[in-house]
Every structure is written in structure tokens, then in C-alpha cells.
Amino acid sequence: MKKLFEIIFSTRMCILGFCLFAAITSLILKGLYWGRDIEGGRQIKLSAVDPVEQTQFELNMEANKIIRKRLDFLGMADAKTNVRNYGIGCYYLEVSIPVNIPEGQVTNLTEMQGQLEAKIKDTVIFTEVVRVFTDPEKSGIGRRDDGIFEWHFAVEISPEAAERFKRVTLDLKPIQVGRETYLEEPLVLYIDKKNVSSLLISADMRGKAITIPRVTGGANTYEEAKNEMERMQAILDSGKLPMRIQIMENKQTTPRLGAAFKLNILFAGTFAILGVGAVVLLRYRNLKIMFAIIFTTLCEIILILGFASLIKWQLDLAALAGIIAVIGTGVDSQIIMTDLILVRKTKETEEEETMPTLVSRIKTAFLVIMAAALTTVLAMGTIIIHQELVDLRGFAITTAVGVLIGYFITRPAYVHIIETLA
Amino acid sequence: MIIPFIMIILALISIVYFGLEKGIDLKGADIFTFEAEKHIDTSKLEIYLEKELKKDVEIRMLTMGGKTEIEVSTIRKLRRRGLARGQEPICDSLIQPEAVGPEYIQLINKTQEYMRAELGDSTWSIHDHITSQSLGNEAEFTRAKQFVAIKAVCMALLFVGGIIIFIFLEVETRKRIISFSCLTGMAIILYFSERISFTIYNFIHNNKFLSENFDLSRITRDKLQLFVFAFFLTLGLIIFVFFEAVISFAVVLAAISDLIVTLGIMAYLKISVSLATIAALLILLGYSVDSDILLTTRVYKMRSGRVVDRIFKAIPTALTMDFTSMVALLALLLFTTSVILQDIAIVLLIGICVDFVNTWIQNAGILKFYLERLKE
Numbered sequence: 001m002k003k004l005f006e007i008i009f010s011t012r013m014c015i016l017g018f019c020l021f022a023a024i025t026s027l028i029l030k031g032l033y034w035g036r037d038i039e040g041g042r043q044i045k046l047s048a049v050d051p052v053e054q055t056q057f058e059l060n061m062e063a064n065k066i067i068r069k070r071l072d073f074l075g076m077a078d079a080k081t082n083v084r085n086y087g088i089g090c091y092y093l094e095v096s097i098p099v100n101i102p103e104g105q106v107t108n109l110t111e112m113q114g115q116l117e118a119k120i121k122d123t124v125i126f127t128e129v130v131r132v133f134t135d136p137e138k139s140g141i142g143r144r145d146d147g148i149f150e151w152h153f154a155v156e157i158s159p160e161a162a163e164r165f166k167r168v169t170l171d172l173k174p175i176q177v178g179r180e181t182y183l184e185e186p187l188v189l190y191i192d193k194k195n196v197s198s199l200l201i202s203a204d205m206r207g208k209a210i211t212i213p214r215v216t217g218g219a220n221t222y223e224e225a226k227n228e229m230e231r232m233q234a235i236l237d238s239g240k241l242p243m244r245i246q247i248m249e250n251k252q253t254t255p256r257l258g259a260a261f262k263l264n265i266l267f268a269g270t271f272a273i274l275g276v277g278a279v280v281l282l283r284y285r286n287l288k289i290m291f292a293i294i295f296t297t298l299c300e301i302i303l304i305l306g307f308a309s310l311i312k313w314q315l316d317l318a319a320l321a322g323i324i325a326v327i328g329t330g331v332d333s334q335i336i337m338t339d340l341i342l343v344r345k346t347k348e349t350e351e352e353e354t355m356p357t358l359v360s361r362i363k364t365a366f367l368v369i370m371a372a373a374l375t376t377v378l379a380m381g382t383i384i385i386h387q388e389l390v391d392l393r394g395f396a397i398t399t400a401v402g403v404l405i406g407y408f409i410t411r412p413a414y415v416h417i418i419e420t421l422a
Numbered sequence: 423m424i425i426p427f428i429m430i431i432l433a434l435i436s437i438v439y440f441g442l443e444k445g446i447d448l449k450g451a452d453i454f455t456f457e458a459e460k461h462i463d464t465s466k467l468e469i470y471l472e473k474e475l476k477k478d479v480e481i482r483m484l485t486m487g488g489k490t491e492i493e494v495s496t497i498r499k500l501r502r503r504g505l506a507r508g509q510e511p512i513c514d515s516l517i518q519p520e521a522v523g524p525e526y527i528q529l530i531n532k533t534q535e536y537m538r539a540e541l542g543d544s545t546w547s548i549h550d551h552i553t554s555q556s557l558g559n560e561a562e563f564t565r566a567k568q569f570v571a572i573k574a575v576c577m578a579l580l581f582v583g584g585i586i587i588f589i590f591l592e593v594e595t596r597k598r599i600i601s602f603s604c605l606t607g608m609a610i611i612l613y614f615s616e617r618i619s620f621t622i623y624n625f626i627h628n629n630k631f632l633s634e635n636f637d638l639s640r641i642t643r644d645k646l647q648l649f650v651f652a653f654f655l656t657l658g659l660i661i662f663v664f665f666e667a668v669i670s671f672a673v674v675l676a677a678i679s680d681l682i683v684t685l686g687i688m689a690y691l692k693i694s695v696s697l698a699t700i701a702a703l704l705i706l707l708g709y710s711v712d713s714d715i716l717l718t719t720r721v722y723k724m725r726s727g728r729v730v731d732r733i734f735k736a737i738p739t740a741l742t743m744d745f746t747s748m749v750a751l752l753a754l755l756l757f758t759t760s761v762i763l764q765d766i767a768i769v770l771l772i773g774i775c776v777d778f779v780n781t782w783i784q785n786a787g788i789l790k791f792y793l794e795r796l797k798e
Contacts, residue, residue, distance in 0.1 A: 037762075047563065086566040248563050250526075251555040261760065268757035275749030283742045318701065321766045324754055325705045328747040328770075332712050335746065339739040367589065368715045374585050376708040378609075379578035383704070385613065388563075388570040391447065395701050 007420050016413040019405075020299060023306020030309045035316025035394060036096060037253050038261055045249040046093040057083070059242045060091040067095060069238040074230055084387040092248060094390070115240045117190040120168050120201075125187065126161035132237040133212075139233075141225050144218070149225035152216040153233060162209040174203040189215060191235065265320055272324065273297060276331050284338070288421050293334050296414045300330050303405045304398055319394035326402030329376065333369040333406065334414055340365040341418050362415055373407045376400070423791075426784035429776070430679050433686020440689040445696020446495065446557060448568050452526045453495035453555045456533075464492065467536055471496075474532045494533055569647060571700045573612060575681070576651050578707055580609035580658050582677060586711070587662070587670040590718060601665050608654045615654075619646035669722055672788040673714040676780045680710045683780070684773045693768060702766040706773035709747065713740050713781045721789050729793050733786045740781065744774050 007013060036043055048059070060083045071079045079097040086092065118125045132155050133139055139153030157165075172183040181203035189197040197217050215232065219225035273294060281290045304323055308315055340361045376399060383389050383396035446453055464481045471479040475496065482493040557564070584605030588598050611618070623646055662671040681703055685695075693699065720736040721729060748771060755767040 045563070086563055086570075090562065090566070092563065249555070249557045251557075261758075264758045264760075268753045271757055272750035272753035275753055276746045279742065279745045279749055283738070317760055317762050318698065321698070321701065321754075321763055324750060324763075325708075325770075328705075328750055329708055329712060331746045331750070332709070332743040335739060335742050336712075336716055339742075364719055368712075368719050371585055371589050371715045372708060372712040375578075375582050375711045376705075378581040378585070379574075379704045379707055382574040382577040382581070382609075382613075383701075386570045386574060388567050389574065389697065392697050392701050399705070 003420055007417055010416055012412045012416045016299060016409055019303055019306075019409050023303050023310075026306045026310045027302070030312070032305060032309050033312055033314045034262075035314040035319065036098070036251070037317045038315070039098065040253050041096065041098045042252045043097075043249070044095045044247055044251075046095065046245045047091075047248050048243040048245060057085075057091055060093060062242045063245065064093055066238045066241055067093065070234040071095075071097070073234040073237055084390060086388045093245075115190075115192050116236060117193075119188050119190065120165075120172075121185050123164070123168050125164050125168065126157045128239060129155040129157055129236050131156040132233050134233060138212075139229070141222065141229065148218045148220065149222050150216060150218045151225045151229035152214050153229060154212050154214050155236060156212050159209070159211060162211045165213075166207055166209040169201065169205065170207045172201075172206065174206065187213070191232075196232070269301075269324075272327065276327075280331075280335070283335075284342075289338060289418070292414065292417045292421065293331060293338075296334060296410050296417075297327055297330055299413075300326065300402060300406055300410050303409065304402045307401055307405070308398065313397065314394065315398075316394045318392055319398045322395040322398035323402065325399050326406065329372065329403065330406045330410070333365075333372065333411060336368055337362070337365040337411070337415055338418055341415070365415075366411075369407060369411065373403045376403045423783065423787040426679060426780050426787075429683050429686075429779065433683040436686040436690045437682075440692070442685065442689050443692055443694040444568070445694035445699065446555070447697050448564065448571070448695065449497065450564060451495055451497050451555070451557055452529050453493065453557075454530065455491050455493045457491055462492065462537075462540065467492075467494075467533070467540075470536050471529070471532055475528060479529075494529065496529055567697070569616075571697065572648075572651065573615060575700070575703065575707075576655055577609045577612050578704055579655070579674070579678065580605050580612065582707060582711055583658055583662070583670070583674045584609070586673045586715075587665065587667050589715070590667070590669045590673070590722065597665060601661055601667070604661055605658055608658055612651065612654050615647050615650040619650050622646055668792045669718060669789065672785045672792075673711065673718060675788075676714050676777075676785040677707055677710045679780050679784065680706060680773060680777050683776045684769065687772050687776070688769065693765065696762075696765070698762045698765050699769045702769040702773070705766075706770060706777070709770075709774060710777045710781070713743065713777060714785055716740060716743075717781055717785060718789065721786070721793070729790050733782070733790065737782060740778070744778055747774055 046063075048063075064081050064083050068079075068081050071077075071081070076097055079095060081096075082094045083091055084094055115127075116129070117127055133153055139151075141149055141151045144150050169183060172185055174181050175184050182200040183203060183206060185201075187199045187201055188195055189199070197215055199214070199216060215236075217225075217228060217232070219228050276297070277290050277294050280293050281287070284290070301323060304326065305315075307313075308319070313319070380396040380400040380403075383392050384400070389396075464483055468479055468481045471481075471494070477496055480495045482495075483491070584602045587605065588602040661667075662674070684703065684706060688695065688699070716739060717733070717736055721732045751767045751771050751774075755764055755771070758764065
């Protein structure tokens with residue numbers, strides 16, 4: 001009992017306790033953030049098609065802003081976009097979307113340059129819109145008599161464009177289509193030089209400066225119509241990308257895997273800790289040491305997870321691998337320390353002479369651990385600074401943080417426990 | 423003493439003979455996994471796809487928890503950046519929504535066709551796939567990744583050397599600091615190796631140092647970059663020789679041989695070198711240094727008794743360390759279903775076994791030899 005008090009009421013244990021408290025609070029309040037390959041989601045890496053354009057950082061930043069805008073428009077505010085570089089002067093865009101979205105939806109948003117041209121005959125009326133209306137009054141989907149779902153929304157164009165519209169339509173003749181009268185030439189919308197929407201202009205609009213024209217289109221199902229409408233709205237609203245873009249990498253995972261996988265990892269972790277405990281027990285034949293090692297390891301895991309939730313780091317597969325690596329090295333250094341501290345207990349006087357004090361033994365132990373820790377942190381640092389290895393960043397960060405936590409927080413506490421116990 | 427060197431030679435032969443297989447993230451590939459409710463003859467599917475697509479298709483079955491997942495992958499031909507002028511981008515239409523490149527779409531469509539024919543179910547859709555990846559649309563990005571992976575390992579090795587030399591070099595502090603900063607500095611220079619090779623290339627071809635013309639042959643630059651790597655690694659070795667740092671050199675040698683032998687075994691077992699396994703190799707570097715430092719401090723810093731006795735006294739600690747790590751990794755291997763985590767676990771398990779031999783035979787042998795000669 002007295003020993004227990006001795007263990008608990010010490011500076012090192014208090015530091016550990018405080019950190020544990022902070023980590024657990026953060027875990028409870030914020031929870032853990034899971035990465036794409038566990039929670040599901042999509043990651044796309046995009047680069048410019050033309051190599052000369054690609055060399056420019058500003059272009060990529062601008063494209064980034066536009067894609068960001070398109071994603072926000074579709075209510076994907078959780079999506080992350082980044083401009084990263086590889087090699088000299090080569091940049092690429094990374095788009096990560098946490099939820100699972102149909103392939104076409106996203107790829108079109110990101111791939112399409114969105115170069116708009118609205119033409120009547122061969123005269124360009126407008127190339128950009130001032131505003132896109134999304135409110136139900138000015139946009140919507142209706143079903144036509146022939147079963148096709150028709151979507152429509154209004155856009156606002158500049159007064160100059162409206163003036164041009166007025167001038168061009170004056171020269172057009174009205175023609176009779178069914179019951180309605182339309183002008184002989186439609187207003188055609190081109191996006192990336194492809195005809196996406198061809199609008200008949202009703203005859204009474206002739207010669208008027210219209211600033212709020214309607215864009216319409218049709219699809220076979222309601223879903224398709226809705227998707228198409230939203231896509232058009234997003235593209236028109238965000239404007240045109242400064243360069244043509246292609247997909248370099250495209251990765252997708254469904255969220256179905258997640259739950260089963262978390263359970264798997266929990267299993268693996270539990271068995272790993274139990275196995276480590278068993279090996280330690282076999283070696284030292286001492287329950288106290290085994291519990292001390294398991295306790296320290298658990299603390300380390302909680303602290304890493306707490307840190308991850310504190311900085312909102314998304315845990316992906318690689319990060320979990322990193323945690324396991326940290327457990328491995330953590331237990332290793334605990335064993336090194338235990339052995340060096342327990343030397344006192346062995347009867348060999350020879351060793352007593354060479355290593356007279358406990359302090360110097362602990363110093364040696366910490367030297368070993370410091371070297372290993374520094375090596376690991378620097379090796380991980382090399383991964384972190386390279387943007388090409390961004391897929392491994394989670395791994396590197398958890399490992400480096402784990403090693404640092406081990407060296408500065410848990411290991412001093414462990415030494416204290418073992419000192420008191422031994 | 424001779425065993426570790428035979429191991430290294432065998433490993434090198436294995437790497438040359440079998441060749442290292444690159445993982446999908448280091449070479450282009452289209453890959454996707456889907457869940458199959460009924461039993462499917464994968465060999466038939468493979469033959470069908472190979473006939474239809476006219477390229478190699480690899481199919482793996484992963485069974486877990488009563489469910490069968492089928493992973494279909496094809497290697498993608500790397501595409502150089504930049505299409506010819508006027509050529510349309512690969513995919514930019516509203517008409518074709520599955521715009522991830524024609525090869526990928528073809529792979530998915532053909533598989534779907536086969537599955538529908540097999541299951542006789544017209545509603546069956548491949549869109550239930552669990553994961554899908556299409557990588558390597560751009561050759562340069564993939565190549566950049568390969569290079570950076572090599573670079574990271576080289577940098578890590580230089581850092582390791584610097585730290586070890588700082589701790590164990592048997593001379594006064596001034597020399598230690600000099601050698602430490604030399605090695606760390608080299609690692610930092612290595613970080614800028616691309617910039618350096620770019621400048622050299624530019625100088626040779628355009629006779630000027632500063633040019634922002636990026637439209638250069640990447641391949642030549644890559645070759646130059648390899649030379650820069652090799653140059654700085656050799657310089658690092660020279661530092662060890664110059665400072666007569668036998669003990670530190672033994673540690674670094676053990677780490678390097680760990681990497682080489684593990685790579686050799688990976689080549690033999692056809693485990694691919696992907697970003698995940700490179701991460702595993704970097705962890706292995708940490709493990710290796712851990713056990714080597716343990717040995718060296720025990721033998722070199724605590725001078726009492728015979729050298730051999732000191733070595734043998736350190737072995738139980740090392741064995742415990744190795745066993746705990748192996749148990750943890752075995753748990754990871756057996757209880758997770760992720761291919762990535764399993765690859766990492768396998769590579770580390772191999773690496774730890776290799777490390778045991780390298781530390782306690784090679785490193786201990788060199789230490790024993792050196793310390794006994796030092797006494798005389």
C-alpha cells in the first residue's frame with residue numbers, strides 16, 4: 001500500500017496522469033477522426049494536362065479555389081483540397097472527400113474545366129455568369145408529359161451580355177413550334193466546347209435585354225436530373241478552371257468496411273498486448289513488472305490517440321500501423337530499462353563494481369533509448385517533409401509522436417514504477 | 423562471422439535474380455475489390471478478362487468472416503504527361519460519367535458483364551465495389567514517388583550514422599560534433615538532391631546555372647539524382663573511415679545489411695515493394711538500431727569481464743525484445759484483414775529475424791574483433 005502511494009505521488013506520475021487526463025478528455029469530447037481507407041471516401045489527385053502550365057504554382061492555387069467552391073456548392077464542406085508539389089516546379093491538386101460519392105459526380109466536377117460559352121448562331125452572348133440561383137422559386141425539376149424529367153434554374157448575366165442578347169435576337173424570325181412561338185435560333189450553352197444545353201427562346205423575348213435567363217435540361221430519372229442540375233450549377237457558379245486537368249490517381253473506399261475493420265484492429269491490439277504480457281511474464285516471472293509494462297503501453301496508446309484527436313489527425317491504416325510500431329519499440333525500451341535496473345538484484349558483485357549507482361544505470365538506459373528514439377524520429381521526419389509520400393504521413397506522424405511521448409512522458413514514469421517496485 | 427556476409431551476398435543474388443516487384447502505388451495499376459455473394463470461379467474470370475482486355479489480369483480472393491472479396495487488378499501502362507497539342511483530355515465529358523480513364527472503365531465494365539452472365543442477374547452491379555483505385559495515370563508522378571522513397575531511406579541512413587557516431591565515437595567531443603554535423607548536413611543536402619541534379623543538368627546542357635526552364639528530360643535528371651544519392655552515401659562512408667569509427671560503422675553496417683537481406687527475402691517471396699513496405703523498412707531501421715545500440719552499450723561502455731561474456735549477457739534482453747515485437751506483429755498478421763497491414767507485419771517479422779543474426783553475429787563479431795585488438 002505504501003509502495004502504491006509512493007508510485008502515485010511523484011512528479012513523473014503526476015505529469016503522466018495529467019497528460020492521460022487531457023488525452024481522455026479530448027477523446028471523449030472530440031472523438032477520433034478516421035481516414036479514408038477506414039471510414040470510406042474518395043481521394044483524387046489531379047494535375048494539369050499541359051506540362052508548361054503545370055509549372056506554375058499560382059495556377060494550381062487558383063484551380064484549387066475553384067474546385068473548393070464547386071465542392072462547397074454541393075454541400076461537401078468536409079472535403080479537403082490541397083496543392084502539393086513533386087519534383088521541381090511540378091504541382092498537383094489533392095482532393096479528399098470523406099463521404100462516398102458516385103464516381104461521375106466528383107470526377108466531372110474536378111475534371112471539367114468549365115469553360116462556358118453561350119451562343120446564338122455564332123455570336124457569343126456571354127462567357128460567364130454573375131450569379132446562379134438555387135432557391136426553389138428560380139430552380140427546380142419537373143416532369144414533362146413524355147416522362148422526361150426536366151430541370152431548370154436561372155442565372156444572372158451582366159448588362160452588357162443582356163444588351164448583346166437584345167441586339168442579336170432582333171434579327172431573328174419567330175417560328176411556330178406546336179402551340180408556342182419561338183425564335184428560329186436557340187441559345188446554345190457550351191461547356192468545354194461541348195453542347196450541354198440548347199434553349200429555345202420564346203418569341204416575346206425578342207429584342208428585350210434579359211438579365212436573368214433560364215438554363216434547362218432533361219434526364220431520364222429524377223436522380224439523374226437532380227445530379228445534372230447540381231453539377232451544372234456548381235460549374236457555372238465557380239467559373240472556369242485556369243487549365244485543363246486530368247486525374248493522376250483515384251482511390252475510393254466504401255464505408256462498409258469500417259466497422260468490421262475497427263473491430264479487427266481492436267482484436268489485434270488486444271492480442272498483441274496480451275502476447276507481449278505473456279512473453280514478459282515468462283521472462284521475468286513477476287506479475288508486477290508485467291502489469292507495469294502493460295500499463296505503460298496502454299498509456300502510450302491512449303496518449304497517441306488523444307494527441308491525434310486533439311490535432312484532428314485522421315487515422316488511416318498507415319497511422320494504425322504506426323501505433324503498432326510504437327508499441328513494439330516502446331516495449332523494447334521498457335525491457336532494456338527493466339534489465340538494466342534489475343541488474344542490482346543479481347548477485348554478481350562484478351557488475352556492482354562497474355555500475356555502482358542506479359542513477360548511472362538509468363542514464364545508460366536512457367542513452368540507448370534516446371539514440372533509438374532520435375533515429376526513429378529523424379527517419380519519420382524524412383517522410384513528413386516529402387510531399388510525394390503524403391500517403392505515409394499518417395504513419396510517420398503517429399510513429400514520431402509516439403516515440404516522443406514515450407521518451408518524455410511514459411518512460412520516466414515507467415522507470416519510477418520499476419525503481420519503486422524493484 | 424561469415425554467416426551474415428553470405429546472407430548479404432545471397433540477398434543481392436536474390437534481388438538481381440528474382441527482381442524486386444513494385445507495389446501498385448509505385449507502378450500504375452487499376453484495381454478494385456468487390457464482394458461476391460455466390461461462389462465464383464476466379465480462374466475463369468481471369469481468363470475471360472485477359473482475353474477481353476488483352477493484358478495481364480491478377481485476381482485475388484480474400485475470405486473473411488464468411489464473406490468473399492474478390493480483388494481484380496491490372497497493371498496500367500504509365501502515361502507520360504502532356505498530350506499532343508489539340509488532343510482531347512482523357513476524360514472530360516458530361517456524357518461519360520465514369521471518367522477515370524478508359525482502361526479503368528473497361529476493366530469494371532468487363533467484370534460486370536462476366537458477373538451478370540455468371541449470376542444470371544441483370545440487376546447485379548459492380549458499383550457495390552468496396553475499394554477501387556486507379557493509379558499511375560501520370561508516369562512522372564509515379565517515378566517521383568519511387569525516387570523519394572529511395573531518398574527517404576538514404577537520408578534516414580545518414581541520420582542514423584550521424585547519431586551513432588555522436589554517441590559512440592571514441593574521440594574527444596569536438597571531433598564527434600564535426601562528424602555528426604557532417605553527416606546530418608549531408609542528409610539535408612540530400613533533401614535538395616533534385617534541385618542539385620537539376621542545376622547540374624542545366625549547367626551541362628544550357629551552360630547556365632539559373633534557368634526556370636522545366637521542360638527537361640526527366641530521365642536524365644533521375645539518373646543524375648541517383649548519382650547524387652550514391653555520392654553522398656559514399657561521402658558518409660568516408661567519414662566513418664576518416665574518423666576511424668569502427669564501432670559506429672559496425673552499427674550502420676548492421677542496419678544496412680538488415681535492409682539488404684530483408685529486401686532479398688522479399689524478392690524471393692515476391693512481396694512487392696510498396697509505400698507500406700518501405701514504411702516497414704524504415705521501422706526496421708529503428709528496431710535494428712535499437713538492438714545494435716543495446717549490444718554496443720553493454721559491450722563497449724560497461725568495461726568489465728571478457729568481451730564474449732558481456733555479449734552473452736546482453737542476449738536475453740535482446741531475445742525478449744525480439745519476442746515481444748514478434749508476438750505483437752503476429753497478432754497484427756492474424757487478426758487484421760487489411761493487405762497493407764499484413765504486408766507491413768510480414769516484412770517486419772522477416773526483418774526482426776534477420777536483425778537478430780546481423781546484430782549478434784555480425785555486429786558482435788566486429789566489436790569482439792576490434793576490442794580484443796584494442797587491448798593488445
